Amino acid sequence: MTTTHEPADRTPSRELPPPDLENAPTGRAPKAGRTPAVIRLLVLATFVVILNETIMINAIPRLMTDMNVTEQAAQWLSTAFMLTMAAVIPVTGWFLQRVSTRRAYATAMGVFLAGTALATVAPVFEVLLVARIVQASGTAVMMPLLMTTLMTVVPEHDRGRVMGNVTMAISVAPAMGPAVSGLILQLGSWRFLFAAVLPVAALVTWRGLARLENVGEPQPGSIDWFSVVAAAAGFGSLVYGLSRFGGGGTAVPAAIVLTGLVMIAVFAVRQLRLQRRDVPLLDLRxxxxxxxxxxxxxxxxxxxxxxxxxxxxxxxxxxxxxxxxxxxxxxxxxxxxxxxxxxxxxxxxxxxxxxxxxxxxxxxxxxxxxxxxxxxxxxxxxxxxxxxxxxxxxxxxxxxxxxxxxxxxxxxxxxxxxxxxxxxxxxxxxxxxxxxxxxxxxxxxxxxxxxxxxxxxxxxxxxxxxxxxxxxxxxxxxxxxxxxxxxxxxxAEEPAAAGAPSETTDMALEPVC
The missing domain is CATH 1.20.1250.20 (MFS general substrate transporter like domains)
Structure with a gap:
C-alpha cells in the first residue's frame, strides 16, 4: 500500500489519498455518507456493460430469422459471452495490479465499445459472434475493477452502504435488460439493441476518462502465459460443458466438464508454485x-x-x-x-x-x-x-x-x-x-x-x-x-516485520454470538 499523498502516476491534485489516510487534512478524502466519485463513475460504466449482457435475451428469435441460423447457433451469442467472461476474469487479478485505474478503465471500455460497434454493423452471424466475444472481454474487467477500487478507497465502516449502492446498479441492469430489449424489438431491428447502447457507452467512457482518478500504485511484473492458457482452457471448458447439459446426451458434456476440472487443477498447482515467488496470476491465498x-x-x-x-x-x-x-x-x-x-x-x-x-x-x-x-x-x-x-x-x-x-x-x-x-x-x-x-x-x-x-x-x-x-x-x-x-x-493485516501474524491466523473473528 502506498503511504504518501503522491499519486502513482503524478496526476495533478485531483488524486484520491490512500484509504488509510481517511482523516488526512487535505479535504480530498470522501466525506462520511458520500460515495466517492471514482466509485460512482465505475458503477455507471458497469451498469452499461451489464445491461448489454442481458439485453440480448429476447432477440434470439429475431436473429434466427434475420441471419438464417438455428436456435442452437443463436444461443452461442450468450454461451460465447459467458465462456469469454469465465476465461478472462481469472486474469484480471494480475492485470489490475499491474496497471493504473484509468488505464484499466480505458482498456475495458475501449474493448467493449469496439465490440458494440462491430455488433451494430455485423453483416453475418460469425462476425456478430466475434463482436460478442470482444464485448465480453471488456465486460470481464469492469466488475473486478469496481470491487477492487471500492475496497481500496472506501473506509471499512462505510463499505456496506457503498456496496449497497453498487448492488442497486448491477441488479437494476439485468432486471431492465429483458424489458428494454422487448421494447426496442417492438420498434425495429435487433441492431438497435447495440446502436442504442453504443452512444451511451461512448459518453460514459468519455466522462469517465475526463474525471476518473487513479487509486493505488501499479506493481511491475511479468505474466505467466502457461497460467493464462490453463485458466482459459479450464474455466472455459467447465462453463461450456455445464452449458451443454440438458441438450440431449450427457457423455460429451461430462467429458468436457472433466477436462475443465483437470485443467483447473493444473492451473491451481501452477499458482501454488508461483506463489512461492509471489507472482501468481490468481493468488489462491x-x-x-x-x-x-x-x-x-x-x-x-x-x-x-x-x-x-x-x-x-x-x-x-x-x-x-x-x-x-x-x-x-x-x-x-x-x-x-x-x-x-x-x-x-x-x-x-x-x-x-x-x-x-x-x-x-x-x-x-x-x-x-x-x-x-x-x-x-x-x-x-x-x-x-x-x-x-x-x-x-x-x-x-x-x-x-x-x-x-x-x-x-x-x-x-x-x-x-x-x-x-x-x-x-x-x-x-x-x-x-x-x-x-x-x-x-x-x-x-x-x-x-x-x-x-x-x-x-x-x-x-x-x-x-x-x-x-x-x-x-x-x-x-x-x-x-x-x-x-x-x-x-x-x-486481515498486511504482512509486516518479524512477529507479524501469518496469513493463516491473521484474521481476528468476533464471537458468533
Whole structure:
C-alpha cells in the first residue's frame, strides 16, 4: 500500500489519498455518507456493460430469422459471452495490479465499445459472434475493477452502504435488460439493441476518462502465459460443458466438464508454485481466510438459485402461459427493481448489524420463495408469480451485498484484486452450473413423465416443480452456511516485520454470538 499523498502516476491534485489516510487534512478524502466519485463513475460504466449482457435475451428469435441460423447457433451469442467472461476474469487479478485505474478503465471500455460497434454493423452471424466475444472481454474487467477500487478507497465502516449502492446498479441492469430489449424489438431491428447502447457507452467512457482518478500504485511484473492458457482452457471448458447439459446426451458434456476440472487443477498447482515467488496470476491465498471462503460458497449457491429461476420462469411464462417476451420482462421487472432499490438500505444495515443478521433471514427468504415456485401450475395467478419472484429478489439483495462486503473485507488489501477476480470467476461457474442443473432436472423429469403417458404440458410442469425443489434444497445449504459466519470480521493485516501474524491466523473473528 502506498503511504504518501503522491499519486502513482503524478496526476495533478485531483488524486484520491490512500484509504488509510481517511482523516488526512487535505479535504480530498470522501466525506462520511458520500460515495466517492471514482466509485460512482465505475458503477455507471458497469451498469452499461451489464445491461448489454442481458439485453440480448429476447432477440434470439429475431436473429434466427434475420441471419438464417438455428436456435442452437443463436444461443452461442450468450454461451460465447459467458465462456469469454469465465476465461478472462481469472486474469484480471494480475492485470489490475499491474496497471493504473484509468488505464484499466480505458482498456475495458475501449474493448467493449469496439465490440458494440462491430455488433451494430455485423453483416453475418460469425462476425456478430466475434463482436460478442470482444464485448465480453471488456465486460470481464469492469466488475473486478469496481470491487477492487471500492475496497481500496472506501473506509471499512462505510463499505456496506457503498456496496449497497453498487448492488442497486448491477441488479437494476439485468432486471431492465429483458424489458428494454422487448421494447426496442417492438420498434425495429435487433441492431438497435447495440446502436442504442453504443452512444451511451461512448459518453460514459468519455466522462469517465475526463474525471476518473487513479487509486493505488501499479506493481511491475511479468505474466505467466502457461497460467493464462490453463485458466482459459479450464474455466472455459467447465462453463461450456455445464452449458451443454440438458441438450440431449450427457457423455460429451461430462467429458468436457472433466477436462475443465483437470485443467483447473493444473492451473491451481501452477499458482501454488508461483506463489512461492509471489507472482501468481490468481493468488489462491485468498482461500486461507475462512470468512472469504464461506462468502464464496454463499455467493455461488445464491447465483445458482437466481440463475435457475431466471431460466425456468421465462419458459414457464412463455411456453406454458402464453405470454410474450415483453410481457414476461415486465412481469419480472418489479422483483429486479426491488432488489436494486433495496441495495442501499441493506448496505446501511450491514454497517450497523453485520453480515449474519442479514444473510440468515435472506437465505430463509430464498428457500421460501423457491418452495412457493414448486407449486407452479397453468392457473397460478400472475400476482402470485410476481410476489414470489419479488420475495426471491429481495432475499437475494439481503444476501449478496453482505456476502460481497463481508468476504472481501476479510482479505488484506493487497489481495483485493485477486479476491474480486475469484468472486467474478465463480459467479460465471455458478451461473453455468445452476442453469445446467435446472435444465437437466426439468428435461429428465419431463421425459420420464411423457414416457408414463401424461401430456407434454403436465410433464413440463412436473419437471419445473422438481427443478425448483432442487433449487430450494441448495438454498437450505445457504442457511446452514450462513450460520457458520461470524457476526463481524476484522480485515486481515498486511504482512509486516518479524512477529507479524501469518496469513493463516491473521484474521481476528468476533464471537458468533
Amino acid at each position: 485468498v482461500l486461507r481466510h475462512p470468512a472469504y471462503a464461506l462468502s464464496l460458497l454463499l455467493m455461488s449457491l445464491g447465483f445458482m438459485a437466481m440463475m435457475g429461476s431466471m431460466i425456468l420462469l421465462p419458459i414457464y411464462l412463455q411456453s406454458l402461459r402464453g405470454l410474450s417476451p415483453l410481457q414476461t420482462g415486465l412481469l419480472v421487472m418489479p422483483g429486479g427493481l426491488a432488489m436494486g432499490l433495496l441495495g442501499p438500505v441493506v448496505g446501511r444495515l450491514f454497517d450497523r448489524l453485520g453480515a449474519r443478521a442479514l444473510i440468515i433471514p435472506g437465505s430463509i427468504g430464498i428457500v421460501l420463495a423457491l418452495a412457493g415456485f414448486t407449486q407452479v401450475s397453468t392457473t397460478m395467478p400472475y400476482w402470485q408469480v410476481l410476489g414470489l419472484h419479488a420475495l426471491l429478489m429481495v432475499s437475494l439483495a439481503a444476501t449478496f451485498t453482505p456476502v460481497f462486503t463481508h468476504g472481501l473485507g476479510a482479505l488484506p488489501s493487497r489481495l483485493y484484486s485477486h479476491g474480486s477476480s475469484m468472486l467474478g470467476t465463480l459467479q460465471q461457474v455458478a451461473a453455468a452450473f445452476g442453469t445446467a442443473l435446472v435444465v437437466t432436472v426439468m428435461a429428465g423429469r419431463a421425459e420420464s413423465r411423457i414416457a408414463d403417458g401424461v401430456t407434454r404440458t403436465v410433464a413440463q410442469l412436473d419437471g419445473m416443480r422438481l427443478a425448483f425443489v432442487i433449487s430450494a434444497a441448495l438454498a437450505l445449504v445457504m442457511v446452514a452456511t450462513a450460520l457458520l459466519l461470524p457476526k463481524r470480521t476484522k480485515p
